Amino acid sequence: MFLTFYNSLTKRKQPFTPSHPGRVTLYCCGVTVYDDCHLGHARSYLGWDVLRRYLRWRGYVVHYVQNFTDIDDKILNRARAEGTTMAAISERYIQRYFEDMHRLNVMDADEYPRVTEHIEAIHELIGQLEAKGYAYAAGGDVYYRVEQFADYGQLSGRSLATLQAGASGRDLAATAKANPADFALWKGAKPDEPAWDSPWGPGRPGWHIECSAMIRARLGATIDIHGGGGDLVFPHHENEIAQSQAANGKPLANYWLHNGMVTVKGEKMSKSLGNFTTIRDLLEGRWPEYPQPVDPMVVRLFVLQGHYRKPLDFTKDAIAAAINSWQTLKAGLLFGDHHGAALGWSVAPLQSSLQELSLDNPWVERFQTAMDDDLNTPGALAVLFELAKGLQREGNRLVHEGKPQSRPDVLLQQWQTLLHLSQVLGFEAKANGTAGDLDEAAIADLIQQRQAARQQRDFAMADDIRDRLAAGGITVVDQPDGEVRWHWQ
Ligand SMILES: Nc1ncnc2c1ncn2[C@@H]1O[C@H](COP(=O)(O)OP(=O)(O)OP(=O)(O)O)[C@@H](O)[C@H]1O
Ligand SMILES: [Zn+2]
Numbered sequence: 001m002f003l004t005f006y007n008s009l010t011k012r013k014q015p016f017t018p019s020h021p022g023r024v025t026l027y028c029c030g031v032t033v034y035d036d037c038h039l040g041h042a043r044s045y046l047g048w049d050v051l052r053r054y055l056r057w058r059g060y061v062v063h064y065v066q067n068f069t070d071i072d073d074k075i076l077n078r079a080r081a082e083g084t085t086m087a088a089i090s091e092r093y094i095q096r097y098f099e100d101m102h103r104l105n106v107m108d109a110d111e112y113p114r115v116t117e118h119i120e121a122i123h124e125l126i127g128q129l130e131a132k133g134y135a136y137a138a139g140g141d142v143y144y145r146v147e148q149f150a151d152y153g154q155l156s157g158r159s160l161a162t163l164q165a166g167a168s169g170r171d172l173a174a175t176a177k178a179n180p181a182d183f184a185l186w187k188g189a190k191p192d193e194p195a196w197d198s199p200w201g202p203g204r205p206g207w208h209i210e211c212s213a214m215i216r217a218r219l220g221a222t223i224d225i226h227g228g229g230g231d232l233v234f235p236h237h238e239n240e241i242a243q244s245q246a247a248n249g250k251p252l253a254n255y256w257l258h259n260g261m262v263t264v265k266g267e268k269m270s271k272s273l274g275n276f277t278t279i280r281d282l283l284e285g286r287w288p289e290y291p292q293p294v295d296p297m298v299v300r301l302f303v304l305q306g307h308y309r310k311p312l313d314f315t316k317d318a319i320a321a322a323i324n325s326w327q328t329l330k331a332g333l334l335f336g337d338h339h340g341a342a343l344g345w346s347v348a349p350l351q352s353s354l355q356e357l358s359l360d361n362p363w364v365e366r367f368q369t370a371m372d373d374d375l376n377t378p379g380a381l382a383v384l385f386e387l388a389k390g391l392q393r394e395g396n397r398l399v400h401e402g403k404p405q406s407r408p409d410v411l412l413q414q415w416q417t418l419l420h421l422s423q424v425l426g427f428e429a430k431a432n433g434t435a436g437d438l439d440e441a442a443i444a445d446l447i448q449q450r451q452a453a454r455q456q457r458d459f460a461m462a463d464d465i466r467d468r469l470a471a472g473g474i475t476v477v478d479q480p481d482g483e484v485r486w487h488w489q
Contacts, residue, residue, distance in 0.1 A: 003058060003372045005225075006309060008233065008256040009155055013374055016255065018224045024055050024062045025219045027253070028227035029211060029236070030112070032069040033093035034078045037100050038276035039299070039314055040229070040262040040269040046300055047259045047308040047375075048227050049106040050425055054371050057424045065218045066109040067211060068094055070116050071204050076193065086194055087116070100279040103296045105426045113214045115205060119196050121213040122205045125247055126185045126198075134246040137200050139176030140188025146181040149242045155256060156234035183239055185209045208239035215252065216244065226253035230260055230309075231268065260311045269314060277314065289316040292468050297427055298322045301329070304377040304425060323471055325385070330473065331395070332388025333422060333429035336415050339395050343408040361413070363387055367421050380425065387418040443474055447484055450476070 003016040018024045028048045031041055048066075055062045070090035079086045098108075115122075126142055129135035134148045146152050146160060153159050163181040175184075184206035189195035195202040205213075215223060221244070228237060237256065244252035261268045264275040277287050285293040302322040306312040336345065363383050370379030394404040394411055404411060422428070446465050453461040466476050469486070477485045 001368060001372050004374055005255050005257060006374045008258050009253075014255070018060065019222065019254065022060060024060045024225065025223040026052065026055075026062055026064045026225045026227065027211070027215050027219060027223050028064075028066050029229075029232055030067040030069065031093075031097060032072045032074060033090045033097065034072065034074040035093060035271060036096055036278040036280060038262075038269055038271070038278050039282065040276070042100070042104060042279050042299055043262045043303045043308075043312060044227075044229050044259050045101060045106050046104060046303045046426070050304065050308075050377060051225075051227065051257070051375060052107065053424050053426060054375065063219065064109045065111045065113065065214070067214050068097075068112055068114045069207070069210065070094075070114045071194075071210075072207070090114075090116075096280075103283060104279065104299055105296065105428060107426075111218055113218055115210045115214075118210065118213050118217060119198075119205070121217045122186075122209050123198055125209060125213045125216065125243065126200075128247045129185065129243065132246060134242075135185055136178065138178070140201055140203065141176060141184050142186035142200050143175075143177050143182040144185050144239065144242060145178065146183070146242065147179060149246050151245065152181075152242055153238065155241055156238045158234055158238070183208060183235065185243070208236055209243060211236075211240050212243040212247070212252070215240075216248065221248040221250045221252075223253050225255045225257060227257045227259070230258040233258060257308075259308050260306075263311050263313050266311075266313070282319075290319055292471055294319065294323070295326060295471065297330070297429070298326045300426060301326050301381075304381060307378060308375055320467070323467070327470060327473065328392065329384060329388050329422070329427060330429040332384070332391045332415075332418050333427070335388075335391040335395055335418075336412075339398055342398055343404070343411060345408060345412055361417055363414075363417050363421065367424075371424075377425065380421070384418060384421055384425070384427075387414055387421075391415060391418065443469065443472070443486060447476065447486060451484065 004013045005016050006013050026048070028044070031037060037045075045066075048064075052062050052064050068090070071086065075086045075089050079089045082089070094112075101108075126135055129144065130137070130142070134145055135142055136145055146163075153163075160181055164179065186198060186200055186209075187203050187206060188200075189202040189204070194204065196204060215226075226237070226240075241252050244250075263269060267273060267275060269276045279299065281287055282290075282294050282299065283296055285291050287294075298319065299322075302314075302318055303312065305322065305325070312318075363386075367380050367383045370376040370383065373379070391411065391414060394406060397404045406414075446469055450462050450465040450469075453459070453465065469476055474486050477487070479485060
């Protein structure tokens with residue numbers, strides 16, 4: 001079995017071979033830090049988190065770098081609106097980025113370079129491009145001369161001729177560009193804007209140059225994998241390639257991976273369209289469609305139930321389905337906590353390492369086959385759900401019939417397999433203390449409210465309360481005699 005990725009550069013699935021055996025260099029474009037992250041961002045970084053976890057699980061040492069764009073018009077506008085500095089805005093949203101990602105159990109990157117820390121490296125790169133004839137200064141700006149780079153369009157498939165035909169005369173008139181397809185490497189300072197000194201006069205870097213400079217500074221000329229959202233293919237990634245390859249004389253990345261968009265009614269979720277839901281609003285019960293706290297693992301499940309390259313529509317139904325699925329998976333993950341003692345297990349949950357799990361374990365094999373196939377997380381999750389459902393059935397037998405069908409050691413192995421494989425996808429269940437957890441008084445209260453709603457034939461309200469209980473891990477069972485029982489899932 002070998003690992004394959006769909007490479008956007010070659011437009012086909014390819015076996016993965018890193019430049020140095022056993023080691024992987026990975027760079028993913030990071031956020032522009034002017035506001036809270038929405039679910040589109042969550043998808044992107046959850047996706048790369050799983051890529052990274054999976055590479056590690058496959059035995060690679062991964063060096064993962066993700067930038068923060070901390071120089072940008074949007075940050076500047078926000079700073080102006082709040083009467084503060086770009087640095088203060090960036091700092092705030094970098095901290096909030098970490099809070100959000102930690103809640104989603106996204107592992108920290110090895111390095112988080114910022115543009116403001118790489119001004120020198122950017123100057124050096126622009127200087128080299130200029131010396132090689134790929135860049136020219138004009139009107140206080142510096143532009144990349146696209147015509148000079150024969151491979152322009154290799155990633156996006158857009159030819160220079162089409163780009164030129166599509167560019168309006170206005171583009172050219174508004175700047176000092178020689179050709180409408182050229183793009184800014186350095187933007188001359190405008191009055192009242194933060195500016196950095198440079199050999200071309202004061203100003204600030206264009207957007208694309210930052211990634212080329214940071215990749216070279218932190219990871220070298222050629223990296224194994226470059227990731228980012230599909231919306232970045234053109235112009236951002238095309239321009240990264242043009243800059244890096246022209247300056248270094250080597251390819252920028254051997255594999256390009258792009259995630260599909262989170263959409264709302266078919267449109268990309270984005271700040272500019274105003275159709276976004278932030279991660280924290282969803283987790284903290286402020287999404288009007290589902291005004292209850294959502295477990296961060298539900299977000300992870302919502303994302304991973306789709307293949308990373310496909311669009312993913314954010315709807316109430318999709319979240320409700322993920323809530324249900326998480327209850328199943330969580331019950332499986334907590335099987336040992338709930339039933340281990342009754343089964344006479346003495347082994348602490350994660351004591352056995354993966355190596356100790358039998359290699360011909362069919363679940364591990366199926367999981368790996370799915371993930372090796374361009375990170376087929378829906379396929380991998382199907383394996384986890386099969387395990388979780390089997391354990392849940394056995395838990396019920398144990399509770400209701402006094403003993404399970406399978407031997408306790410077989411169940412132990414299944415449970416440990418489930419824990420291990422879930423961790424590869426970043427799923428962890430806590431027995432207590434998750435956002436949705438309720439204490440017994442609150443449960444009794446909600447059950448009473450549900451009964452009252454049912455008596456008033458307000459079934460929508462009754463269902464909402466049952467969902468709220470389910471989100472807290474409680475199953476409500478209506479007895480034929482009208483009694484209501486509940487149990488932890
Ligand atoms: N709706 C989305 N679905 C999936 N990925 C997204 C979505 N929106 C942004 N991303 C990805 O998140 C990463 C960070 O994006 P960035 O900070 O540039 O946001 P953006 O695209 O400007 O978003 P917005 O337009 O909402 O501000 C990029 O890789 C981008 O492709
Ligand atoms: Zn980038």
